[in-house]
Amino acid sequence: MASCSSTKLAKKAxxxxxxxxxxxxxxxxxxxxxxxxxxxxxxxxLTLQLGEKDxxxxxxxxxxxxxEVIQLSVAPVLGIEVARAExxxxxxxxxxxxxxxxxxxxxxxxxxLLKADLNFxxxxxxxxxxxxxxxxxxxxxxxxxxxxxxxxxxxVMLDVKKAKRFSYQFLTQAPExxxxxxxxxxxxxxxxxxxxxxxxxxxxxxxxxxxMQLSLEGGKKxxxxxxxxxxxxxxxxxxxxxxxxxxxxxxxxxxxxxQLLKK
Numbered sequence: 728m729a730s731c732s733s734t735k736l737a738k739k740a741x742x743x744x745x746x747x748x749x750x751x752x753x754x755x756x757x758x759x760x761x762x763x764x765x766x767x768x769x770x771x772x773l774t775l776q777l778g779e780k781d782x783x784x785x786x787x788x789x790x791x792x793x794x795e796v797i798q799l800s801v802a803p804v805l806g807i808e809v810a811r812a813e814x815x816x817x818x819x820x821x822x823x824x825x826x827x828x829x830x831x832x833x834x835x836x837x838x839x840l841l842k843a844d845l846n847f848x849x850x851x852x853x854x855x856x857x858x859x860x861x862x863x864x865x866x867x868x869x870x871x872x873x874x875x876x877x878x879x880x881x882x883v884m885l886d887v888k889k890a891k892r893f894s895y896q897f898l899t900q901a902p903e904x905x906x907x908x909x910x911x912x913x914x915x916x917x918x919x920x921x922x923x924x925x926x927x928x929x930x931x932x933x934x935x936x937x938x939m940q941l942s943l944e945g946g947k948k949x950x951x952x953x954x955x956x957x958x959x960x961x962x963x964x965x966x967x968x969x970x971x972x973x974x975x976x977x978x979x980x981x982x983x984x985x986q987l988l989k990k
Contacts, residue, residue, distance in 0.1 A: 742876055743883055743901045751883060752871040755897075755904035759857045760866065762933055766963035767791040767855065769937075769956040771799070778948030789854070789956065794864070796967045797847075797854055813969050816847040822969065828976045836980060841943065842918040843911045844893040853922045856906050856936050858897055860887060882907060890914070905934060918945035930959050 742748045768790045775783045787801040787808075797814040813820040819837065821830040834846050844861055852859035860866060860873055874885045883904070887895035891914075898908035905927065912919035920943060924936035937959065942951040 742878060746902075748876045749871060751876050751901075751904065752874045752885065753868050755874075755885065755899055755906075756858060756866060756868050756871055758904050759906070760868065762855070762857070764855075764931060764961045765793055766961055768958075768960050768962045768965070770958045772955040772957075773799070773801070774953045774955075776949070776951050778950065789954065790965060791851065791854060792963060792967050793851065793855075797851060798967075798969075811969060814847060814850055815968070820969065820971070822971060822975070827972075827974060828978050829971050830978055830980050832980045840980070841920060842913050842916070842945070843920040843943075845911075845920075849911075853909055853941075854939075856924050856939075858885070858906065859895075859909075861890070861893065861895065913945075916945060920944070928959065931961055935959060 742751050746754065768788065771787045771789045773785050773787060775785075777783075785801045785803045787799060787803075790796075790798040790800070795815065799812040800808050801810040802808045809823075809825050811820075811822045811824070813822075818831060818833045821832075823829065837845050848864045849859055849861070851857075858866065858874075860870060863870070873888055875888055877884050877886070879898070882898050882900045885897040885899060894910075894912040894914050896908075896910045896912070897906060898910075899905060900907050907924055909922045910919055920941070923940045923942075924938070925940075926936060926938040927934040928937050929935075937956045939954040939956070940951060941953075942949070
């Protein structure tokens with residue numbers, strides 16, 4: 728498993744079991760890179776908690792086509808879709824079918840709103856329970872030198888080296904380097920985005936989390952979203968992109984957020 732570069736580092740004291748730091752990082756990358764799915768679909772139960780307001784629970788579907796799109800469809804009654812969020816490399820499209828309106832937002836706007844480094848490839852990695860590096864669409868085992876590893880009480884923490892404005896941490900579980908938590912933090916502040924994974928199930932001979940929780944840290948009010956997934960598959964037979972009806976009104980992201988917070 729170890730490359731020539733990591734073999735030289737393997738002479739250091741083992742980090743986990745018989746693995747050196749470099750070997751453990753390579754094992755983590757190898758495990759995640761062995762996932763060759765082209766798509767992922769699942770039934771979804773989504774719970775949204777904004778501050779002290781009552782939690783909102785809805786049912787729907789999660790669909791992902793690697794490198795192309797992430798779709799979250801909300802269909803609470805009889806499978807009738809009332810809202811859809813579509814994430815692509817160009818940005819995010821949110822469609823409110825009940826009120827016939829939609830929002831298009833760039834990742835630059837999202838970064839400002841959430842105070843976190845986000846783009847399509849990072850969000851895709853978060854939804855797919857994968858490691859990532861800022862600025863890189865695809866990783867290889869050779870990228871192991873960009874990570875450091877440290878044993879902590881919960882497992883083994885991987886940190887992205889030479890991170891500037893944002894920090895990136897990945898909590899893994901030895902010995903298989905299962906990814907349990909990803910965190911993006913704004914350095915020098917309490918702001919951060921934490922994505923936790925639990926209830927792993929077998930999917931195409933790989934373990935995949937059927938429960939995810941996204942939390943925003945540092946805000947005045949705690950906010951989080953949980954995804955409970957079922958009927959997981961790698962089916963790719965579905966339309967990747969949505970056409971917005973000309974009858975729909977375009978609204979600004981800020982206005983839509985304000986309306987949601989009032990509810």
